[in-house]
Amino acid sequence: MISKLFQFLSSLRLTVVLLGLGVVVVFFGTLGQTSDGLYVAQERYFRSWFAYWTPHGSTFPVVPLPGGYLLGTMLVINLIVAHFTRFKWTWSKSGIFLTHIGIILLLLGQLATDMLARESIMSFREGDTRNYSESSMDFELAFLRSAGSNTLDQVVSIPASRLKPGAELRQELLPFAIRVKEAYENARIRLRAPVMDSNRPPAATQGVGARIVIDEQPPTRTMDARNVPAAVIELSGPSSLGTWALSGELKSQTVTVEGTEWRLEYRPVRDYKPFALTLLKTTHETYPGTDIPKNFQSRVRLRNTESHEDREVDIYMNSPLRYGGYTFFQYQMGKEQLADGGRGTSALQVVLNPSWVTPYLGCILVGVGLLVQFLMHLTKFIARRKPRAA
Amino acid sequence: MRFTVVMGVSALAWMAAGCGKDEVRVYQAPQDAPPVAAANPQGGATLTPPASEIPRSATSRSSSSAGSESSASERPAVPWTVPAGWEEMPASGMRVASYGVKRPDGRSVDISVVAMGGGAGGELENVNRWRDQIGLEPATEADLAGLRSIIPAGNRQVVMYQLDGKKAVLDGKYPARTLAAIMPAGEMTVFFKITGESALVAEQKPQFLAWLKSVDTGGGGGESAPEASASSSAPAPASPAAVSGGSERASGGGGGGGGGADGLPNWQVPSGWKAAGPKPMRLASFDIPDAAGNGDVSISKLSGNGGGLLANVNRWRGQVGLAPLEAGALAANSKTVATAGGDSGTWVELVGTEKTILGAILARGEVSWFFKLTAPAAVAAQNRDAFEQFVRSIRF
Numbered sequence: 001m002i003s004k005l006f007q008f009l010s011s012l013r014l015t016v017v018l019l020g021l022g023v024v025v026v027f028f029g030t031l032g033q034t035s036d037g038l039y040v041a042q043e044r045y046f047r048s049w050f051a052y053w054t055p056h057g058s059t060f061p062v063v064p065l066p067g068g069y070l071l072g073t074m075l076v077i078n079l080i081v082a083h084f085t086r087f088k089w090t091w092s093k094s095g096i097f098l099t100h101i102g103i104i105l106l107l108l109g110q111l112a113t114d115m116l117a118r119e120s121i122m123s124f125r126e127g128d129t130r131n132y133s134e135s136s137m138d139f140e141l142a143f144l145r146s147a148g149s150n151t152l153d154q155v156v157s158i159p160a161s162r163l164k165p166g167a168e169l170r171q172e173l174l175p176f177a178i179r180v181k182e183a184y185e186n187a188r189i190r191l192r193a194p195v196m197d198s199n200r201p202p203a204a205t206q207g208v209g210a211r212i213v214i215d216e217q218p219p220t221r222t223m224d225a226r227n228v229p230a231a232v233i234e235l236s237g238p239s240s241l242g243t244w245a246l247s248g249e250l251k252s253q254t255v256t257v258e259g260t261e262w263r264l265e266y267r268p269v270r271d272y273k274p275f276a277l278t279l280l281k282t283t284h285e286t287y288p289g290t291d292i293p294k295n296f297q298s299r300v301r302l303r304n305t306e307s308h309e310d311r312e313v314d315i316y317m318n319s320p321l322r323y324g325g326y327t328f329f330q331y332q333m334g335k336e337q338l339a340d341g342g343r344g345t346s347a348l349q350v351v352l353n354p355s356w357v358t359p360y361l362g363c364i365l366v367g368v369g370l371l372v373q374f375l376m377h378l379t380k381f382i383a384r385r386k387p388r389a390a
Numbered sequence: 391m392r393f394t395v396v397m398g399v400s401a402l403a404w405m406a407a408g409c410g411k412d413e414v415r416v417y418q419a420p421q422d423a424p425p426v427a428a429a430n431p432q433g434g435a436t437l438t439p440p441a442s443e444i445p446r447s448a449t450s451r452s453s454s455s456a457g458s459e460s461s462a463s464e465r466p467a468v469p470w471t472v473p474a475g476w477e478e479m480p481a482s483g484m485r486v487a488s489y490g491v492k493r494p495d496g497r498s499v500d501i502s503v504v505a506m507g508g509g510a511g512g513e514l515e516n517v518n519r520w521r522d523q524i525g526l527e528p529a530t531e532a533d534l535a536g537l538r539s540i541i542p543a544g545n546r547q548v549v550m551y552q553l554d555g556k557k558a559v560l561d562g563k564y565p566a567r568t569l570a571a572i573m574p575a576g577e578m579t580v581f582f583k584i585t586g587e588s589a590l591v592a593e594q595k596p597q598f599l600a601w602l603k604s605v606d607t608g609g610g611g612g613e614s615a616p617e618a619s620a621s622s623s624a625p626a627p628a629s630p631a632a633v634s635g636g637s638e639r640a641s642g643g644g645g646g647g648g649g650g651a652d653g654l655p656n657w658q659v660p661s662g663w664k665a666a667g668p669k670p671m672r673l674a675s676f677d678i679p680d681a682a683g684n685g686d687v688s689i690s691k692l693s694g695n696g697g698g699l700l701a702n703v704n705r706w707r708g709q710v711g712l713a714p715l716e717a718g719a720l721a722a723n724s725k726t727v728a729t730a731g732g733d734s735g736t737w738v739e740l741v742g743t744e745k746t747i748l749g750a751i752l753a754r755g756e757v758s759w760f761f762k763l764t765a766p767a768a769v770a771a772q773n774r775d776a777f778e779q780f781v782r783s784i785r786f
Contacts, residue, residue, distance in 0.1 A: 131420055140415075147418050157415040171414055190767035191748075191774055193741040195723050212771045249682055249768035272419050336679060 010082040018075050025065050028053040037221030039137060047114065076107050095373025102365030109358025117353035120271050122328070124279045125336060126343040131276040133350040134268035139229050139248055142270075143174055144263045159269070163231045163246075175257045176237035186217040187230035189247045204232055207253040207264075209245025231266070271350075275304035275324060280312065282344030284333050296333045298346040315348060327351045469606035473597035476501060486671075486692060491586075491594055497564060499586030499594055501601075505671050505692075506579055506705075513572065516581070517551055524555035524566035524585070541571065541599060543582070544607030548573045560587055567591040571602055575670030607670075654689070655731065655759075658783035660776035663687065678765060678773055685765030685773055687780075696758040699751060703738055706749055706762070710742025727778070731785035735759075739774070746770035750781045 008014065029045035035056040036044060045051045048067030054060060066074075079100055087093065120133035139160040147154040156171050158178070169178040192202050192213045203209045214230050228248040235241035237257050244253065246266035253264045283297040297316035302309060302323065315321050321328040331349040336342025472478070472489065479488040479500075489501040517537065518528040529537065534551075541550045548571050555566040567588040573580045582605075584591055584598045654673055659665075666675035671690050678685030696702055703724070704714035715723055720736075727737035727750050735752035748763040748770060761784075763770060763777045 146421075151421055152418050153421050155415075155417050155419050157417070159412050159414070161412050162414070169414075171416070173416060188767060189771055191739055191741050191746055191771045194725075194739055196741070208771060208775075211774055247768070249772075251772055270419070272417070336684075 006081060006085050009077055010085045011078075012082075014078050015075070015082075018071055018078065021066055022071050025051070025068065025071065028063060028065055035221070038223055040221055072107055072111065076104060079104055079107075092376060093373075095369045095371070095376060098369030098372060099366050100369070102362045102367075102369055105358055105365060106362035109355050109362055112355035112358060113353055116355060117351065118271060119352075120269075120350045121331065121347050122277065122350050123332075123345065123347035124277075125345045126279050126282060129276050129278040131274075132270045132272045133348075134270055136226065136268070138269045139266060140269045141178075141231070141233075141246060142263075142265045142267060144252075144265065145260055157269070160229050160231075160266075163229075163233070174262075175260070176235040176241055179234040179236065180231060181234055181243060182214070182230075182232040184214065184216050184230045186219045186227035187247065188215045188217055188228070189213070189230065189245070189249050190215065203245035204243040206242035206244050206255070208250060209243065209253075212245060214245060214247065229266070271352075273324065273326065274306060275302060275309070277302055277328075277348075279344075279346055282333055282346045283316075284335075284344070296330045296346075298330060298333075298348065325352055325354065327353075327356075470601060471604035473594075473601050475597070476601075480693075491590065493590060496561065497587040497590045499584055499590050501584045501594075501598070502581075504581045504583070505575075506581070513549075516570075516572070517553070520551070520568050520570055520583070520585070521553055524553060524568055525557035525559045526553060526555055541602060543571060543573055543602040544605040546573070546607050548602070550602075554588065564588065569595060569598055573605075573607075573670075580670065655784045655786040657780055657785075660773070660780055662776075663780075678763075678769060680765075680769045680772075682768050683766035685763060685769045687777070688762045688764075689760070690762075691757045691759045693757055695753060696751075696760065699736060699753075702751060702758075702760070703736075703740075703749070706738070706747045707740050709764070710740050710745045710747050712740055712742055727781055729782055729784040733784070733786065735781075737778075737781070741767065741770075743767075748774060748777050752784075754786065 025045055028051075029041055032045055032053055033041040045053075045065070046068030049070045051065045051067045052061035053063040053065060055062060083097075083100065087097070089097065119136070121136050122130050122133040124130050141158040141160065141163060143156045143158075144153045146152075154173065156173050158169060158171075160183075162169060163180045163183045165180055165183050167180045169180070189203070189212045191211055192200065197213055200213055203212050203214045209232070214232070217227075219227050230245070230247040230249075232243055232245050234243045235255060241255055241257065244255070244264060246264065248266055248268070250266065255262050255264060278301040279298060280301055281299040283295060283299075284293070285295040285297075286292055287294050295316060297314055299312060299314050300321070301312050302321070304310075304324075313321050315328055315330050317330055320330070327350070329349040329351065330346070332347035334345045336345060476489040476491060479490045485502050486505050487503040490498060491501070492498040514529070514531055514534060517534060521527070521529060537551050537553065539550050539552070540547050542548075550569060550571040553568040553570075555568075558564055559566050564587040566585060568583065568585040569591060570581060570583040570585075573582065582598075582602055584594060659676065663676040663678055666677045666686075669675045669688070672688045673691060674689040676687040678687065700715065700717055700720055703720060707714055724736050724738045726734050728734045729752070733752050733754060735750050738747075738749050738751075740747040740749070744767065746765060746767050750761040752759040752761070761781050763773065765773065
């Protein structure tokens, strides 16, 4: 029984079927992207164990599919089991071994990237200093209070994914419990109109929520827009602290409990760095007579108080800043639309990928393996021809 | 066995992918820096002065007309040079300035400046209204090109129409002629018009053109100024930029002071607001910078009731896509707001699909003051209380 299982797991037929299914998943994943958008399609088809494709506008699952995780896992297992059962280590097969190790490294590297890599955005205006970048997709409910100094905040950050209607959340640092009353993936807020909304209660009883209403919006899946989540929560400490409206469109609100002032912010998830960048100057050059960008360039000042580094760096297209494990790519550029002309703004894409080297290593190993195998065959071939020629 | 362990570990690691995203994090983080640092051209960083520390307004260059001088103590100077021979007339209705020229034989011309929101109905509609006034048949869109000329106004180029009436519509004796220049200015359109007896209008045409050329459109220099910064066609203390001395700085404590000397009341400027440069038809402006879209606060005044409370509220409603109100519905859609100085006015909140306008209209004697916040819905919601506090802090 076990030997049959190993036989199945190590078979070349399984490899071919898995690769074929990979093509099918990529095909349906690409189709799915047209209606779901890039990020949802990635999650649904590639960062999953099982998936199904449905035609646009339908909810009926039409084509069941293996997810990317399942295919990747099976390919790794298939390769490893094949090595332990079918392949025998000999020098003449060292090229094949190297190639297979390279492929395993590529697969595991992708897993590591999936687990560990983080992409975020650092956006600022000329003169602004940032020591954090923000997620472009995920939001957090942050409770902040002074950490006892003028420069530090104590932060309790709750991911937006935890804010499900009916959920009750507690954290030992927070002097209140959080009860989620409403949660929206995408919503807009606006003032409660005097007559139009007379039959509609305000979104919440406290803070700015007492004056606004929340209009739910259909979730957006396009690349050039993002969902702005909103929620209504109830805070209950020693006594009820009322309900509060949260929205990615709102800035911080303040609630005072037992003499301590807490700020509530519903904001993109922040990733703090042990160093800071100050945007000194933005340069936006276009080709003469056109709006076609020729050069986006941000001059930043990098300061790290621990290592006493203080230097200026230019970040521009194809010339990112690599520092502290992060890579800062020039992403967007703009200008404040203010009457006095405003300051230049810049957004840097911040990528943290500890396994960034594995694809390079994997490809080198695959290349070297193929070369070794080819040279071995070549030398054998030449050796066989020589006696015949002689 | 060995590979079973390897497989088990990799499978576990694989399945762990995506975990950890849902965890509550507790950490200490540096406090956000206040968003006031601005890079100066030399590359260093300076602090932008708070809005309350920037001079809000000052007397603009004065008029050369006797009429203007005679009322200079109360009436602020106008941002143009009034030609000799033009007599200032009382502004009424939607007019922000009015002049006249009369001849002993009874012929006269009327010169007016009217500011209206948006495109004010469109070019064709306005031209046909003017044509109708002097007995001409309506023109078509295709006819407009032949009637149109481009003339300088301040440091800008604007469209002017010359309409020559044929019928003797004035006292049954004289045909009439109209020259009208249209200046888009931000969210307003300003109309400069001279109309009256045909020959007298022709005689006054050089003065009319010189008057338009003298309009202070702000921006300075000979280059065509961007529309948003063009200023100013109002007979008001034109703009913070058009300073020629005598300005008072707002006093401390968030922006009081200055009252009277520059024609503006005292007020408390909320934190985060940024004094904006000159804009047409405005006495003062503030930007509310926000990543979701900037908010805009304007302060302006018009003679009389500025065209009427309901008309102005309905104009604002149109700007945010709301249907106009019937006369009786205004009370239910507004409230009364009282200022620190003892004035009271009408407060409206106009919530459109995208934009929201918050406004307060204060009638004081012979002028109406307009305080208006225009912003994307979320920014308006965020700044609603601050704007109300701003209005409530006003002292004339």
